[in-house]
Amino acid sequence: xxxxxxxxxxxxxxxxxxxxxxxxxxxxxxxxxxxxxxxxxxxxxxxxxxxxxxxxxxxxxxxxxxxxxxxxxxxxxxxxxxxxxxxxxxxxxxxxxxxxxxxxxxxxxxxxxxxxxxxxxxxxxxxxxxxxxxxxxxxxxxxxxxxxxxxxxxxxxxx
Amino acid sequence: xxxxxxxxxxxxxxxxxxxxxxxxxxxxxxxxxxxxxxxxxxxxxxxxxxxxxxxxxxxxxxxxxxxxxxxxxxxxxxxxxxxxxxxxxxxxxxxxxxxxxxxxxxxxxxxxxxxxxxxxxxxxxxxxxxxxxxxxxxxxxxxxxxxxxxxxxxxxxxx
DNA sequence: TTCGTTAATGAAAGTGACTTTCATTATCGA
DNA sequence: TCGATAATGAAAGTCACTTTCATTAACGAA
Numbered sequence: 182x183x184x185x186x187x188x189x190x191x192x193x194x195x196x197x198x199x200x201x202x203x204x205x206x207x208x209x210x211x212x213x214x215x216x217x218x219x220x221x222x223x224x225x226x227x228x229x230x231x232x233x234x235x236x237x238x239x240x241x242x243x244x245x246x247x248x249x250x251x252x253x254x255x256x257x258x259x260x261x262x263x264x265x266x267x268x269x270x271x272x273x274x275x276x277x278x279x280x281x282x283x284x285x286x287x288x289x290x291x292x293x294x295x296x297x298x299x300x301x302x303x304x305x306x307x308x309x310x311x312x313x314x315x316x317x318x319x320x321x322x323x324x325x326x327x328x329x330x331x332x333x334x335x336x337x338x339x340x
Numbered sequence: 341x342x343x344x345x346x347x348x349x350x351x352x353x354x355x356x357x358x359x360x361x362x363x364x365x366x367x368x369x370x371x372x373x374x375x376x377x378x379x380x381x382x383x384x385x386x387x388x389x390x391x392x393x394x395x396x397x398x399x400x401x402x403x404x405x406x407x408x409x410x411x412x413x414x415x416x417x418x419x420x421x422x423x424x425x426x427x428x429x430x431x432x433x434x435x436x437x438x439x440x441x442x443x444x445x446x447x448x449x450x451x452x453x454x455x456x457x458x459x460x461x462x463x464x465x466x467x468x469x470x471x472x473x474x475x476x477x478x479x480x481x482x483x484x485x486x487x488x489x490x491x492x493x494x495x496x497x498x499x
Numbered sequence: 500t501t502c503g504t505t506a507a508t509g510a511a512a513g514t515g516a517c518t519t520t521c522a523t524t525a526t527c528g529a
Numbered sequence: 530t531c532g533a534t535a536a537t538g539a540a541a542g543t544c545a546c547t548t549t550c551a552t553t554a555a556c557g558a559a
Contacts, residue, residue: 200506200555221545236509241546259416259472262545278466287464294460297453298475301498305446306480307437313418315472316457321465339460359526359535380516395538400517421516 186213186252186267193250207232208243209252218256218264218277218286258286258315275336278316282323289337345372345411345426352409366391367402368411377415377423377436377445417445417474434495437475441482448496 190209191201211227212219219227225240244265247253254268258279275290294314302309322329349368350360370386371378378386384399403424406412413427417438434449453473461468481488 202507202554204508239508278461278464280466281469289460289464291456291460294453294456297450297456301448301450301453302437302475302477304498305437305448305496307439307475307477308483309475309477310440312475313472316461316466316468317470317472318461318466318468324467337464339463361525361536363537398537
């Protein structure tokens with residue numbers, strides 16, 4: 182899985198006439214291994230632990246590359262910094278609900294919601310190309326004073 | 341209307357022990373008169389035309405104040421700068437659809453969509469406090485090569 | 500293998516959108 | 530009219546990136 186993704190990245194680089202470097206490999210490896218919705222800062226720190234010689238700008242540049250090759254999806258929630266998550270070719274589109282207390286991020290997908298958005302856009306004369314939907318609230322764990330584990334359960338399918 | 345809003349602002353200031361100043365009045369006046377979804381840059385330019393002595397920081401500070409007193413709503417679309425729109429006490433909640441070509445912003449509200457989001461949040465164990473929804477696409481005018489007027493038709497009620 | 504061309508890297512400087520600092524000015528209740 | 534306190538403008542500071550530039554590394558050709 183990880184190996185497969187790293188190969189996809191290398192191929193994408195070759196296809197663009199770019200070079201495979203140790204830094205790019207280290208960064209991509211960490212990025213795919215970490216998963217989740219990581220900020221550049223978090224990824225930079227994680228990469229440093231593997232290879233302390235990697236520069237800050239290179240992490241930014243590589244993430245941009247991963248995004249352009251479709252291997253990473255960039256998200257911008259309300260905390261003012263970009264977050265990245267690994268995305269596969271035929272990964273399922275999804276939106277996010279975020280706990281305002283503990284920061285937990287849950288992914289969900291709703292066909293119903295998507296259809297509704299399409300209807301609205303059409304009604305207003307738009308051809309929809311993309312959307313951004315984020316729900317903010319408080320999760321059960323926080324409401325009940327439980328220590329909440331940072332979820333990684335994948336995309337929740339909802340009605 | 342405008343007069344009424346300016347009074348509301350002055351009262352909000354007084355209630356917080358803040359002072360009424362010419363700058364705040366000028367900025368609020370321009371803000372309410374302009375309407376729409378204006379960036380700070382745009383508002384700053386418009387204020388300058390009325391009163392060239394008003395500083396940049398004061399526009400930011402006053403907008404923040406207007407936001408805190410509930411008289412302005414802050415929006416952050418994908419262009420990386422905050423935009424503000426006047427909001428009344430019992431103004432209708434709404435979302436936005438934005439043309440990626442001409443930048444036109446149309447406001448809409450869908451009970452159905454709101455209800456659906458509530459259902460999803462509840463299903464995932466969240467108590468919803470707010471959401472952010474932006475649809476991006478191309479408007480009819482742009483698709484047909486027509487010069488598109490920057491809409492200001494208010495909130496479109498949709499299913 | 501060795502070159503040589505061209506891309507990649509790290510450190511540091513630069514950006515853009517704000518936000519804060521600070522010396523000066525204005526407000527407003529007594 | 531005062532005086533305490535808040536507000537202002539200019540400029541410096543922040544934060545999250547992005548770009549520059551001198552140096553280093555990759556890789557296709559010889």
